[in-house]
Amino acid sequence: MDAVTSAPARIILICSGKGGVGKTTLTANLGIALARQGASTIVLDADFGLRNLDLLLGLENRIVFTAQEVLAGSCRLEQALVKHKQEPKLALLPAGNPRMLEWLTPDDMKKIVGLLAERADYVLIDCPAGIEEGFRNAAAAAREAIVITTPEVSAVRDADRVIGLLNIQGVKPVQLVLNRVRPRMMANQEMLAVDDVTDILALPLLGLVLEDEQVIVSTNRGEPLTLNGAASPAAQAYQNIARRLQGEDVALIDPSKERQGLRATIKRIITKKLF
């Protein structure tokens, strides 16, 4: 990895509570985007039970050692870190064997993350779903967090539980990414509005990611959308999230201005408050 930087590393937990809302996709894309913007970044797969970050980054065949060997002292950290070929400022520390869950403690996680923080500007921790042991271990090592959710009742409810636990653990700031937004459904009021979700969860919005088929294509290939600077809506959203994390002021997209069909326009007119 690059030489030790002067500023302390940002250690960011990426979590959601509910599974399948886009934690790992966000971690992979954000990691690549930050690296492309010049920040040395390490992504840590803390989902030891169901690891997938290696797969989304296309690094699954290059894993030799994992966090497990690093903790056991049977390899050096540098040996376990998998550097991304096209984006050398990004490295992955793969998750170990699922049996790690039996003995891993919050202190182990702190130790690993502490080592990573010495070597990077950003450490992104891909958190497992749920609010049990795995989540608690990962959260113990984090300084700040990004909660990702989708505009669905189950995902928002689970995000709320996670936010409560993060508050207790003293992780802050906690910011929100709203994923898989469908502008047309929102315009038709058949999907929770962005404001509804931010009001309910009372978190600042770090980014909005529109539903985008290209996400699936990119995971098929093991090439995150941000890798090639693709212009698809989700790629743009991930890049913007990275820029906002770096302190840049980037305007959020307005879903109501996206792809407005006639139906949505009519709906907007007839749903206007009359009295």
Add this chain to the structure above:
Amino acid sequence: MSLLEFLQRMIGRQAPSATLAKQRLQLVLAHDRSDLNPELLEQMRREILEVVQRYVEIDLEEVDVSLETEDRVTALVANLPIRSAKPVRRPEPSQVPPAPAAAAEEAMPEATEPSPTMEALQRAAASLPPSEENASSSGDGDSVTASQPWG
């Protein structure tokens, strides 16, 4: 009400689901965050009514005790419309609940100026855990609202 809601009401169709989603979420999160199950809430409701009824006559049809949540703060909101402003009867000394340990922890501005004509909002505390019991009763207002935020 919007034109759409009006039309939907006319033809008996359901409102857009996003509104329903928000309402359902707010309700379920208020319960999640407070860790109160419906039975406990019902028990608390009964006991609150019992206490208030010792002092005033309440319109039982209109009573509403519920959890509301805003900005991650959950509050128990009890709306108890009072039928007769004057106390029904003085409580027996034996029935008098133990004097409140302290006045409500936070001074609630709404409670400062009860007037017979305006709706006096009286906030009696019901903080968790239940052992820290605070209570105070309203003057001759028309309604009693109890509210205590918790995190």
